[in-house]
Amino acid sequence: MPIIVHIDVMLAKRKMSVTELSEKVGITISNLSILKNGKAKAIRFSTLEAICEALDCQPGDILEYRSDEEVQV
Template identity: 60%
Template structure:
């Protein structure tokens, strides 16, 4: 996925355990794990805002784009010519 989540980086910089971040943001540790491991399909702005507030950072400190094909474009790609 071309969107990379850097929550671990900010946690390390702030020397904060994952459980403490989940408690302070108001989400479950399981949902935070899904987000920080890059398996989330979406993030609510209210959650992003809370993460930024607790970690004292900007959204760009948590999310970045890396060039590459997304899963959607790979799934919708047409084959190169007739099947034979």
């Protein structure tokens, strides 16, 4: 998938656990894990906004686009 999710990087930078983030954002740990592991097919803007607010970051800090060729290298 050409969209790379860096939630784990931001969690480490903010010294925050997945459990803490899920409580602040209001989504289940399993749904956050699906997103974190790049298995999600979509994300609501309201969820993205809540994650960015909780992590004090911009959407570009947690989402990155890479072409299929770059991902396979």
